[in-house]
Amino acid sequence: MSQEAIIAASGAYPKPAQTFQYGTAGFRMKAELLPSVVFRVGLLAALRSKFKNGQVIGVMITASHNPPPDNGVKLIDPMGEMLESSWEAYGTALANAESDEAVYEYYTQLEQKFNIKKDVVPQVIYGSDTRESSPALVQALKDALDAVGVKSQGFGAVTTPQLHYIVRCLNTQGTDHAYGEPTLEGYYKKLSTAFNQLMTNRSNGSVTVDCANGVGGPKLRELQPYLNNSIEITVTNDDTETFSKLNSQSGADYVKTNQRLPPSVSAQPLARYASLDGDADRIVYYYVDKNSIFHLLDGDKIATLAASFIGDLVHSSGITDFSIGVVQTAYANGSSTAYIEKQGLPTVCTPTGVKHLHHAALAYDCGVYFEANGHGTVLFSPSALQRIFSHAPESPAQDTALTHLKNITELINQTVGDALSDLLLVEVILAHKRWTPDLWDACYTDLPNRLEKAEVEDRNAYKTTDAERKLTHPAGLQDKIDALVGKYDQARSFVRPSGTENVVRVYAEAATKVQADELAQKVKALLK
Ligand code: G16
The missing domain is CATH 3.40.120.10 (Alpha-D-Glucose-1,6-Bisphosphate, subunit A, domain 3)
Known part of the structure; x- marks a missing residue:
């Protein structure tokens, strides 16, 4: 593709004065900051596909559990797994290139670095969640894919795992490890065939599913007709038309973080409830006991x-x-x-x-x-x-x-x-x-625990080691946390920067709820 075409297409998506980073689940932030990032992720997806000899790469536009004004973008590798970590840095560098010319230059540098063959036709598929900002970001992506001659296909609003499934199906079809039919119907058929066989001559009452007013609602409704009648699924919080309702007072993150029912759910004792998140890649279960006490099954x-x-x-x-x-x-x-x-x-x-x-x-x-x-x-x-x-x-x-x-x-x-x-x-x-x-x-009793968010000046100042269980920076902070932890029974606490929100997370657990809450608050106070 010509230098002019890429530079001109990039010109439609100017980079804001912002530093971007491919985080826990891709790029994620306020949607209005994302058009240039999504455009450049499209270029990266093209390179990744070429590098993989034309195998299909997926691009999912979603901010999952984040609030409605946010959005995000992440890449899916050929077997349906997350983008290989070493490529995240190329995405970060491309997103931070200061001019359209610099974008083109970095793109060609990567082509050379990976010895990318010119005659390989890259293939990319994409989908998005139900956010108001998603269609415009999809357009930015398409413009990038068109600018570099990608054979592409959009799947509209899908759950993140559905797109992962389709990527793998496309890359394995015709082989002896074919994963399934690369369509939503194929996905529903695969899951339901296995489910229906496993549930033959069995039934299991009903489950109520809170869909966080995200894409999981319509997709669960699409799946339902394929399932036999062994369970009754009641779909709630599935309003995807009112954008402001996404993840609001509902969903897996709300239930897990607050350790309580979504306000819209009035639970019957010992009935099963589940909550999905905004792109339906997370689920938690819960119930209330005979004394109306809430229990989380995370x-x-x-x-x-x-x-x-x-x-x-x-x-x-x-x-x-x-x-x-x-x-x-x-x-x-x-x-x-x-x-x-x-x-x-x-x-x-x-x-x-x-x-x-x-x-x-x-x-x-x-x-x-x-x-x-x-x-x-x-x-x-x-x-x-x-x-x-x-x-x-x-x-x-x-x-x-x-x-x-x-x-x-x-x-x-x-x-x-x-x-x-x-x-x-x-x-x-x-x-x-x-x-x-x-x-x-009853398999085991959770230790009482508390998850808090703290807004800090610079979350990148918090660096961790030991699978994020200890801080190395800011210097001295871990010693203070350890000293606090030592004052409580069966206690544990850690602090880590979020990779999806501009916050630092604080986790604490201890022998009693009072202790866990107090420890979390005291650790959080150390961050001020
Ligand atoms: C994403 C990641 C999860 C992670 C969560 C919170 O979830 O896919 O692995 O646990 O963010 O991450 P952090 O604490 O770094 O913000 P989702 O459901 O939002 O895609």
Whole structure:
């Protein structure tokens, strides 16, 4: 493509006086600051596809759990995973190039650096969530893709995990590891076929799903007709027309952070409730007990449920020497880690961000990874899948367990955390175990905990180590945190800069709620 074409197209999207950074989940900030970033991400996606010999790269425009005025953009690599970390820096540099000429120059530098062949036709697919700002940002993306001759296709409003799924399907079709049909219908069919088989002759009452007034609402409604009648799903908070309602007083982040019901939900004792986030890649469950006390069943509880269920199926199928590991972050409740280790399963702690967890989960035959906020999935290694699908059962009981296990591998979206797939997974497991939410909850008791946000002058001044459990900068702050932690029972606290919001996060847990709240407040006060 000509130098003039790229420079002219870039000229329509001038860079504001702002420094950008590819963070936990791509670029994320106030939507009005993003057009130039999205345009340049389009260029990066083209280069990434060329570098990958024309494989399809995905671009998702979303700010997920962030408030309605925000938006964001992130890249999806060919197997449906997050963009390889080493390329994030190129995205950051491109986004910060000060002129259209500098954009072109950096683009050609990357072409040379990666020895990119001119004759490879790049392919990019894209989608967005339901934000008011999304269509204009999609246009910026399209302009970039057109400027550099990309073969592109838009999927409109989709959940983030749906786009990840389609990317993987497109790049594997016709191979012996084809992932599915690269359409939304293919996605619904894949999930529902596995779900319906797992739920044959089973039923599990009803679940009410709060969709955060995001794209998960319409997509869950699209999925429903494919499901058999084994569960009744009531969809709530699914108003995507009123933009200001997105993630407001609803959704997984609201429920997890505030540890309470969304105000719109009046819960019946022991009934199941779940909340998605704005792009439906996170889910948390909850219920109220007979005394109307709220109980959260978060990502840690989903991880332990999934790991133990899959472990039982592997064992009952007669498959041996099969490793299952659970990957968590510093936010994992101390009780969940202790519970998993008591089950004899290894746990690993990584920094926040599914890209880190995903990578660590690849070390196992089956890697279960979940952030406490409900973002996660289960990965089966290629060799594990090969063993599962070629295993010869030696009894009817082994045959049944093996069939369930095969269906579980199809039900789970193995590209990335997926609230719709995780919803069906939890429903299946609870139905198989005949567990009410309180029985699930009884596996272990969470240590009381508190998550706070602090606005600071410069969040980049906060640097962490040890999977974000300790601060190295500002100097001396960690010692002060440690001194406070030492004053409480079973206490733990850490501070880390958010990668999606302009804040620093403070987490504290302790033996009692009063202690956890007090510790969080005192640590937060250190940041002033
Ligand atoms: C994103 C990431 C998650 C992360 C969350 C909060 O979620 O995908 O891995 O836990 O942000 O990150 P931070 O604490 O760095 O702001 P989502 O659902 O907003 O895409």
